[in-house]
Amino acid sequence: MASFPRSARWLCLIALIPALGACSDRWGWYVVNPTTSSGWTNLTFLMSGLWYTILLSVTAIAISIVLGLLVALPGLSKNPFLRALNRIYVEIVRAPPILVLILWVYYGLPQAADIEISVFWAGVFALALSDSAFEAEIYRAGIQSIDKGQYEAAQTISLGYVDTMRYVILPQAIRRILPAMGNQFVYMLKMSSLVSVIGMQELTRKANELVTAEYRPLEVYSILVLEYLVLILVVSALVRWFERRLTEGEAR
């Protein structure tokens, strides 16, 4: 738990910067001054995107964790056809920038597949798709790092492929890849801001709208930076907590 109070201290330090900035006449903090009614309204308007940012990121991460594993497993097969499938997926899906993928899914896919897709699900789908290719590579590295003897031992106690993966290989692999996964979660949270371009009412979109109305980009975007900072510190703390929990038993 040592990391959290330290990050809290950092947060105070960073919060000091706008406070100092407030002394200068270049800053107009009145737009987000919680003591005035218009400032408070603006502030709650900015914060109102938080729920969508979280919901979008968490849903996309949850999907990509599962999808990434499903993509990774054929890549570890002895069958060259299955390995090729994995390669093709990874290379194609991780190639387009996420922004491009979002535009393609939201504007292109409905036309191609004759379906309707909401802004939220287009965002989730684009983020999850893109992330699944990266997650797949992380899984592959993690699973490949497990000693061959573990598979052989599993085989000698008659475990099949699914049981071997589920009870022997993955629990060990996930411990090793957790830091890389945590990184990916942080990255996804940031990339969720791109979904603002198709009109998703998340943090960045709200900030953009407020900037258009108030003409105070410095203050509004400063708040936006702080919002992401807080979110990401929370994610890091959660990942670390989970890491510690997983390794507790094994390490003395």
Added chain:
Amino acid sequence: MPRTDTAPIISLSGVSKLFGTFKALDQVSLDVREGERVVVCGPSGSGKSTLIRCVNRLEKHDAGEISLDGVVLGNTRASAKVIADTVGMVFQQFNLFPHLTVLNNLTLGPVRSRGMTEAEAETLAMKYLERVKIPEQAHKFPRQLSGGQQQRVAIARALCMEPRVMLFDEPTSALDPEMINEVLDVMAELASSGMTMICVTHEMGFARRVADTMVFMDKGQIVETAPPEIFFTNPESARCQDFLQKILPH
């Protein structure tokens, strides 16, 4: 004592195994009867490990025939089943599951592949932990144990599958010298209970004490097969004499 009145439980005839162009096994034939204790020795790279790894198909042989309890091994269901039902194995590097407690290392197989309940499997696991004399370590993790204790856990894990044949692949080679005997004692106790065993080992004292049959391998071939009293005093082949001279205390 091995039974001589029945068909062999393990039978290899003309078995070959290639790793690229390297011939790990070259036309190997060997019969093992129920209750027989076979010790395989030979210089490193002679194919000892490959031999026993072919018996449970951790390695797939390229030529010849291996049969187990009358079933010919291959890519068949019957083959997979007879291996699962018949053979247990202990590795040089223990290969315990580091993320599971000792008890869960032992119960995983019985629960997942034998369909036992957790409670049944735990009773079974405790029985075999008693047998390898470390029941008090049941709730520890492998890395909290000494090497000798870990290897005894690995033996217990294999026994929990209630095999009829145990394969030992240099079980004491990764151990500190002071821990070798605790593992050999467990193996000797297992041998005296009538378990069919094939042990690849350099522990010649153990071999003399326990083996019914000594097998000497060199360059992928079985060079000599003899009961220990003949093997150690009067080996036929020059290669075997030479090997024994190098490893036996003078």
